[in-house]
Amino acid sequence: MKTLRLILGDQLNHKHSWFNGDQENIIYFMAEMRQETDYVTHHIQKVVAFFMAMRGFNEWINNRGWKSIYYHLDDDKNTQDLVENLNQIIKEQKIEKFEYLAPDEYRLDQQLKDFCKSLEIEWQGYDTEHFFTKRKDVEKFFKGKKRMTMEYFYRDMRKKHQIMIDDDLEPEGGKWNYDHSNRNQWKGETDIPHKRGFRKDVTAIVNLLKKEGVKTMGRIDEKDFNWPTSRQDGLDVLNYFCEHLLIEFGTYQDAMHTDQHYLYHSRLSFAMNCKLLSPREVIDAVLVRFRESGKPKIDISQVEGFIRQILGWREFMRGIYWKEMPSYQSQNQLENQNKLPEFYWTGKTKMNCLSHSINNSLDNAYAHHIQRLMVTGNYALLTMTEPSYVDEWYLGIYIDAIEWVEITNTRGMSQWADGGIVATKPYVSSGSYINKMSNYCKGCHYKVSKKNAEENACPFNSLYWNFLDEKKDYFKGNHRMAMMMNLLKKMDTDKLMAHKSRANDVINNPHNY
Template identity: 80%
Template sequence: MKTLRLILGDQLNHKHSWFNGNQDDVIYFMAEMRQETDYVTHHIQKVVAFFMAMRGFNEWMQDRGWNTVYYNLDDKRNTQDLVKNLKQLIKEHDIEKFEYLAPDEWRLDQQLKDFCKSLDIEWQGYNTEHFLTKRKDVEKFFEGKKRLTMEYFYRDMRKKYDIMIEGDKEPGGGKWNYDQSNRKKWDEKTEIPHERGFRKDVKEITDLLEKEGVKTIGRIDPDNFNWPTTRQDGLDVLNYFCEHLLVHFGDFQDAMHTDQDYLFHSRLSFAMNCKLLAPLEVIQTVLSRFRESGKPKIDISQVEGFVRQILGWREFMRGIYWKEMPDYQTKNKLENKNKLPEFYWTGETKMNCLKHAINNSLDNAYAHHIQRLMITGNFALLNMTEPSYVDEWYLGIYIDAIEWVEITNTRGMSQWADGGIVATKPYVSSGSYINKMSNYCKGCAYKVTKKKAEEDACPFNSLYWNFLDEKNEHFASNQRMNMMMALLKKMDPELLKKHKNRAQDVIDNPAKY
């Protein structure tokens, strides 16, 4: 039976069972489409990385003699629309059966389901064979429970996959979670090896994007592209992480520094999110390095912090996505309505923390989780930004951003727009937290230590108190907010008024700051 198989740009799983059987009557189809480049304005490095990875995957299939159809962005056959392309190929090749891998984005899942309903040939959907849970596993795990607490899910996953478990289902090292050990400010003495680089020439793709008029954000050096876009690249980065970075990963995973773009982070998220690497093989490789007796000796706290992000948080957030979509994309519990300031697209601001976090994002299509949560996300929430604007920026600017992982982290964890489904409290702070975890405040035009809404005081300080006051009704009964709400009530009314006036000026006139 002549079969057409669709592979999307984030489904590049070399180990999929599709590739084990006879390929004689199979055509694999991949396409670079305006449908995907244009539904949100993406970072240019993100578009380049996906095109590079897709082209490399297509070459891998062709090297094995398999029949593939690949549409470059400017291919004359390319209608730039997924359904139109599929209909065209089915007719052209007399296809008798259509097969696809289940998309990880709700919009594509719906598009393909609707398309399949219209077919008069056989069709079948398949699992991508990547994640460690099924779409509805998280929902089933928390059925009947009041709170969706990730920690309990994470512990269950550790037991299920026998990861860092000793004896009768007890955690290795005696603790399930070493988060308290993972909050150190980088001391500037612990050496950070240079990141694993590739230095790829991607000028052909950047020229293509310019010729076709694809609108992008961010910056790129087309002669010096530095992201893993093949499976071998991903394995090289994974091994480099284990050899050079894992030893201090946990210690400094929340740290931020003006001189360091990546610190001890792995830079594996793009390779994983387009499925070049599987989560279990990444975890097992890290655990193998941990068990080695060689030097340097790696403490369990470094490893657990990494495993928790993949085995716990990554699977948990995907489960929340499929539990809550499509309603999740419209949630706005705090009824925020403001726009993001222009400096989110330029990096031009006197606030040093935002300048560095945003420029890192523009330069590298990357920022680590604390920069995203406690700098750019924190300001967006204190600015009381409409969550859709925040979603669009995060989904566009980061190379690893695919909606299943972006929207749950942004609208849920960062913006508290879901009213507490993901996080029990909003992740907001004054400048004090930023100063605690970084050196950003040291070179800033504003003084983090000034707390009385002075002209040169850190804007985060006034924005913080203004936010708590404006959203008071939402947090009055939130136990995790009790301390801060109590301090708000005790604040001198005149000082609170000054904070609110200054905060409103920051919100109304962000270009000044």
């Protein structure tokens, strides 16, 4: 039976069982489409990385003598629409059966389900064989429970998959979580090895995007593209992380510094999110290094902190996505309505933490979780930005951003737009937290130490108190906000009014800041 198999750009799983059987009557199909480049404005490095990874995967298929159809962006046959392309190929190739891997984005899942309903030939969907969990496992785990607390899910995952667990199903080392060890500021006291690089020339793809008029954001060095876009690249970065960065990963995973783009972070998220690497092999590699003799000892806190992000948080967020979509994408429980300021696209602001974090993202399509949560996300929430604008920016600017992981972290963790489905309280702070975890406040135009609404005081300080006052009715029953709400009540009225006045000026005139 002549079969067409669709592979999407984030389904590049070399280890999938599709590739184990007879390939005689199989045609694989992949396409670079405006449907995907244009639904939000993506970072140019993100588009380049996906195109490179897809082309490499198609080459891998062809090198094995298997049949494929690959549409480049400017291919004459490329209609730029997934369904139209599929219908065209099915007709031209006289396809008798259509097969696809279940998409990880809701919009594509719906598009393919609707497409399959219209087919007059056989069709079948398959699992991507990537995640530890199935789509609905998180929902099933928390059925009947009042709250979906990631920690309990994470512990269950450790037991279920026998990861850092002893014979009595107790955690190795005696503790489930070493988060308290992962909150140090980096002050240059350790040597950070130079990142694993690739120095790829991507001029041809950049020129293609320009020729076709694809709108992108961000910057790129087209002669020195430095992200892993093949399975071997991903394995090289994984090995480099285990050998050189894991030893201090946990200690400084929340730290931020003007001289370091990545610190001890792995830079594996793109390779994992497009499935060049599986979460299981990443965790296994980390555990092999942890248990390896004859090399510098790695503390268990470094390893547990990394595994928690992959086995716990990554799987948990995917489960939340499939439990809550499609209504999740319109959640706005705090009823925020403002727009993001222009400096999110330029990095031109006198606030050093925002300038550095945003420019790092414009330059590298990257920011680690604390830059996303407590700098750019914190500012967006304190300025009461409509969550859709935040979603669009986060989905576009980061190389690893695919909706299932982006929207749950943004609309849930960062913006508290879901009203507490993901996080028990909003992650907001004044400038003090940023000062604690970084050196951003040193040399800034503003003074984080100024706690009143003075002209040279850190804008985050006034924005913070204004936000608490504006949203106090939403947090009446939130026990985790009780201490801050009590401090708000005790604040001198004139001082609060001064904070609110300055905060409103920041919100309404961001170009002045």
